[in-house]
Amino acid sequence: MKNNHKSRQKTVLVTGSAHGIGYQLAYVFAGHNYNLVLVDKDAETLAIIAEEFSPKFGISIKTLVKDLSISTSPTEIFTELQQAGIKIDVLVNNAGFGTYGVFSETDLTTELKMLQVNIVSLTHLTKLFLKDMIAQGYGKILNVASVAAFQPGPLMAVYFATKAYVLSFSEAIANELEGTGVTVTTLCPGPTTSEFQKAAAMEEAKISHVNRMMNSETVAKIGYDSLMANKTIAIPGLRNNILVKSVRFAPRNIVTKVVRNMHELRK
Template sequence: MKLKAQEQSEKTALITGSASGIGYQLAYIFASENYNLVLVDRNEFKLLEVADNLKEKFHILVKTIVKDLSISTSPEEIFTELQETGIHVDILVNNAGFGTYGLFNETSLKSELEMLQVNLVCLTHLTKLFLKDMVKRGKGKILNVASAAAFQPGPLMAVYFATKAYVLSFSEAIANELEGTGVTVTVLCPGSTVSEFHERTGMADSKLVKGQKMMDAETVALIGYDALMRGKTIVIPGLLNKIFAKSVRFFPRNLVTKVVRSMQENK
């Protein structure tokens, strides 16, 4: 079933990386709040399964867009498809992202270039495309998912940490620019979260992950959603994550980098 312009609910949220993890939990929350959804992910099977479940449970309209966001043309294709169907996006959630683990001189250049495209370029591109219409209408919200990794350098995940630092800085800057427009930008900076992320990156045996109690994706999503609705700019779930993120500024950068390196290493 195609989602047509503003049928039933008049609110629509677009969520990238919505087939699992934090993205899925955010989709569930928005659906429970009677938002129509545009769900974007490259995993077609999981995406369709999620869409069917949410439609059946909450009686909302869901449009699925299967896209590999590491391909540079994907953001424009998503935007054009929604323009052609007359769907206005009220809330944009840039959640899609991934990481690689290992020494920079040994990791895959191809994977890291794709990571830059997904974590950084695609997020910027989608924000640019959808923000103009939000400002024109005088309302809208954007949630960019960064990480607690955004606050310090990350040896063994150098490129990933750097992409999240960009997301944090970019989000803070445009949040300031948009004051008074009716549009808000929130950046969600979770610490280690229970998901498939650590297995995919190969860091499941690191000191940061193995044997550690991590926040679940549902809790992170709820905290992010609440902050988004309140128009808060930065949200860091978890007291220890907040303390670490705010304390790094008081220590020498080389010491912080060494501590992060120690935490990232395998046991």
């Protein structure tokens, strides 16, 4: 039973797949002949993607219009796929968003939704799909974090904290899963050209105007290759790797001040 995955076409589930890194990850998997389950709350864009990808790649595509800030969405996704007889070989927890501003002044409702999407739904989906992966002796999980996971983030305090959770959680279960045939990779991109900055209302922050910001396509390809190579952590780009390593040796109060400066508005 554990070898069934070798004789059939594999299926990947990608959350937040209508835009940015999620869209590009779906595109990369489609190019490698994976059937797709695309999850996003943007129904119109999902329909356009399915119409584009299906004839182009000759794969099966199922779209699920779900808002992961709603606590019941992970269970609904899992149940609908079980009822349809769709087995997930690769789970990509990409959905996430950020908020910008001083914590005492930012909107609590938005931040609670962010915690639900970035942490709770990611954890819930992983829990739901993991047991079947272990039972079949094969599976891959790609959790999208950020270089934000490696340090505190003044002016984006809750967002940075959510990504620290994703990294810690993913590293821990990657260790637990050794020898099961299931691997977990955490993708930690730096600033990337996408709709993230606009959604977080931080278009005028200094960090949104760094030179040579990586594009979503490059980040997605690195994420896919790292997942297939069974890497535990993938940090795209030399600059981001240097940043992460330097943070380990710098005093925490200095790191926090530097990050605060990077997130200040441009003058």
